[in-house]
Amino acid sequence: MDVDTRLLRYFAAVAQEGTLTRAAAVLYVTQPALTRQVARLEDLLGARLFTRSKAGMSLTPAGEALAARVPALLDAWDGIARETRAAARVLRVGFLASAANEATPGIVAAFTARRPGWRVEMRQSSWADPAAGLSTGDVDVALVRLPFPGQDAWAVDVLLTEPRVLAVSSAGPLAARERVAIGEVLDEPFVAAPGATGAWRDHWLAVEERGGHPVRVGAVTEHPDEWLTAIANGDGIALAPASAARFYARPGVTYVPLDGVGPSRVAVARAGDRDPVVRDFVDCCLAAF
Amino acid sequence: MDVDTRLLRYFAAVAQEGTLTRAAAVLYVTQPALTRQVARLEDLLGARLFTRSKAGMSLTPAGEALAARVPALLDAWDGIARETRAAARVLRVGFLASAANEATPGIVAAFTARRPGWRVEMRQSSWADPAAGLSTGDVDVALVRLPFPGQDAWAVDVLLTEPRVLAVSSAGPLAARERVAIGEVLDEPFVAAPGATGAWRDHWLAVEERGGHPVRVGAVTEHPDEWLTAIANGDGIALAPASAARFYARPGVTYVPLDGVGPSRVAVARAGDRDPVVRDFVDCCLAAF
DNA sequence: CACATCCATGCCGACAGGTTATAGATGACG
DNA sequence: CGTCATCTATAACCTGTCGGCATGGATGTG
Numbered sequence: 001m002d003v004d005t006r007l008l009r010y011f012a013a014v015a016q017e018g019t020l021t022r023a024a025a026v027l028y029v030t031q032p033a034l035t036r037q038v039a040r041l042e043d044l045l046g047a048r049l050f051t052r053s054k055a056g057m058s059l060t061p062a063g064e065a066l067a068a069r070v071p072a073l074l075d076a077w078d079g080i081a082r083e084t085r086a087a088a089r090v091l092r093v094g095f096l097a098s099a100a101n102e103a104t105p106g107i108v109a110a111f112t113a114r115r116p117g118w119r120v121e122m123r124q125s126s127w128a129d130p131a132a133g134l135s136t137g138d139v140d141v142a143l144v145r146l147p148f149p150g151q152d153a154w155a156v157d158v159l160l161t162e163p164r165v166l167a168v169s170s171a172g173p174l175a176a177r178e179r180v181a182i183g184e185v186l187d188e189p190f191v192a193a194p195g196a197t198g199a200w201r202d203h204w205l206a207v208e209e210r211g212g213h214p215v216r217v218g219a220v221t222e223h224p225d226e227w228l229t230a231i232a233n234g235d236g237i238a239l240a241p242a243s244a245a246r247f248y249a250r251p252g253v254t255y256v257p258l259d260g261v262g263p264s265r266v267a268v269a270r271a272g273d274r275d276p277v278v279r280d281f282v283d284c285c286l287a288a289f
Numbered sequence: 290m291d292v293d294t295r296l297l298r299y300f301a302a303v304a305q306e307g308t309l310t311r312a313a314a315v316l317y318v319t320q321p322a323l324t325r326q327v328a329r330l331e332d333l334l335g336a337r338l339f340t341r342s343k344a345g346m347s348l349t350p351a352g353e354a355l356a357a358r359v360p361a362l363l364d365a366w367d368g369i370a371r372e373t374r375a376a377a378r379v380l381r382v383g384f385l386a387s388a389a390n391e392a393t394p395g396i397v398a399a400f401t402a403r404r405p406g407w408r409v410e411m412r413q414s415s416w417a418d419p420a421a422g423l424s425t426g427d428v429d430v431a432l433v434r435l436p437f438p439g440q441d442a443w444a445v446d447v448l449l450t451e452p453r454v455l456a457v458s459s460a461g462p463l464a465a466r467e468r469v470a471i472g473e474v475l476d477e478p479f480v481a482a483p484g485a486t487g488a489w490r491d492h493w494l495a496v497e498e499r500g501g502h503p504v505r506v507g508a509v510t511e512h513p514d515e516w517l518t519a520i521a522n523g524d525g526i527a528l529a530p531a532s533a534a535r536f537y538a539r540p541g542v543t544y545v546p547l548d549g550v551g552p553s554r555v556a557v558a559r560a561g562d563r564d565p566v567v568r569d570f571v572d573c574c575l576a577a578f
Numbered sequence: 579c580a581c582a583t584c585c586a587t588g589c590c591g592a593c594a595g596g597t598t599a600t601a602g603a604t605g606a607c608g
Numbered sequence: 609c610g611t612c613a614t615c616t617a618t619a620a621c622c623t624g625t626c627g628g629c630a631t632g633g634a635t636g637t638g
Contacts, residue, residue, distance in 0.1 A: 084334055087349075087351040088334075343584055602616085
């Protein structure tokens with residue numbers, strides 16, 4: 001009988017949390033999706049796994065039996081997948097569009113020097129996935145900007161801290177300014193990241209610095225190119241890391257120093273340090289700064 | 290990283306067989322489907338698992354690593370699923386429409402006497418699945434008629450052997466006959482089972498007894514009711530087990546003894562005899578005859 | 579040079595999984 | 609005693625994936 005390991009992870013989360021609602025939050029899916037997947041697993045196995053009540057879901061004997069063995073099975077699979085990738089000598093590195101920077105080629109060179117025979121596969125992710133493919137298992141390690149959704153589940157080392165600046169249309173009045181304070185622009189429309197990215201989106205809308213002041217969203221973009229176009233068009237302004245002035249210079253877009261907001265941090269994130277190859281890559285990252 | 294165990298079974302089959310084409314035959318899927326699923330697994334893992342050549346597919350080092358551990362993982366999952374079902378105290382029994390007979394209630398009664406607290410869930414399957422849900426894992430044990438597709442993969446005990454007779458329209462000339470020889474009716478249109486059922490369909494079209502004589506198919510049916518209607522309507526004639534005269538008596542349909550064909554066998558099939566509960570059920574079946 | 583044997587690709591229909599919105603059931607609380 | 613808050617279940621919709629069939633392309637073989 002075949003099953004997707006995702007179903008088993010869902011089941012384990014529900015067994016752990018005791019309610020569908022909470023498990024759904026942990027898994028970043030909606031509660032109806034969980035309801036159906038759990039029911040589907042019960043159908044597949046031909047056994048009721050939970051007794052439902054207003055208070056939540058509690059395990060039946062069959063559920064207990066399953067819950068006792070599923071974590072080990074999932075661990076075994078994760079281990080197999082890791083070993084398989086290791087045997088292929090490919091390290092998959094995700095990076096967020098705006099987290100790439102001058103150091104990347106040096107890091108890759110240092111890594112291939114330390115691990116001859118290994119190939120590094122770089123995968124750029126859109127802003128719709130600030131975890132750069134880590135959470136879906138698409139990559140082994142990722143260069144990201146903090147904070148990102150689900151960050152607590154990963155091992156993270158900060159590589160670089162840089163100020164956040166303001167990106168504005170060159171045609172607008174702010175472009176001529178020497179400096180701007182965040183308090184002056186709280187009513188401006190902002191160009192934002194997609195809605196599902198939670199803390200990450202908030203960070204780039206300066207929600208923390210607004211003290212409750214509402215956000216006006218002028219546009220939503222996923223890629224640097226759309227982002228630059230939206231700003232040049234005057235659809236809104238946006239926070240950006242200072243290095244964007246070098247990487248994303250474009251006629252029509254001006255970067256202005258900004259007061260009153262904290263810095264942005266670039267970090268290297270991964271599942272943990274059990275894998276020595278990943279650890280080597282992390283070391284190369286740390287050595288590059 | 291999540292994966293469907295079906296993908297892993299596909300992979301294992303290809304690794305075992307060495308070519309996609311042969312593995313596809315073993316798995317009862319088409320070769321293009323396998324091509325894509327293997328490619329998908331490689332994508333998911335981010336590693337090439339096979340080197341393709343005209344001669345077939347041979348494992349890369351990454352493929353070797355995976356192949357070394359996948360069978361144990363699949364076994365572990367199958368064991369977990371079995372234990373979970375056992376904890377639920379539900380035995381799922383599949384039965385083919387025409388394999389059900391007088392003995393069934395007695396078998397179930399004997400089983401529940403031997404295993405108090407257990408519930409038997411009977412699932413009737415259409416003729417589109419002569420394995421009665423075994424092959425998909427929908428049931429733990431099944432009452433079937435031999436031969437059925439993929440039969441070699443299962444443990445099988447014959448319960449009962451009965452002659453095959455001919456079902457004809459009462460309005461036709463054959464209905465008045467005392468006996469009929471198979472050689473007389475090779476040119477008649479037959480009412481057949483769905484095309485994907487292979488050996489099973491052939492068995493009921495008397496392909497073995499035809500000596501190459503081609504089959505005319507007058508209708509295709511999946512359920513006894515359609516089958517009876519098709520025969521009564523004169524869409525074709527059909528082979529049937531002798532007991533059909535009792536179970537599927539209907540005005541307009543006449544059963545005539547038939548010479549020149551072998552008997553039909555009812556059997557109990559299951560994955561093996563490791564599961565003591567399934568073994569008990571099998572014992573009850575054997576004791577009932 | 580036709581043929582057999584592989585694997586890959588394009589197209590299409592069916593279905594599964596996700597989302598949002600909403601219903602139903604049941605304690606907790608003013 | 610109504611009003612919430614908190615659960616799970618269901619409905620409607622959209623998209624991506626899987627399977628099938630048909631076909632193409634590459635490569636040895638008689």
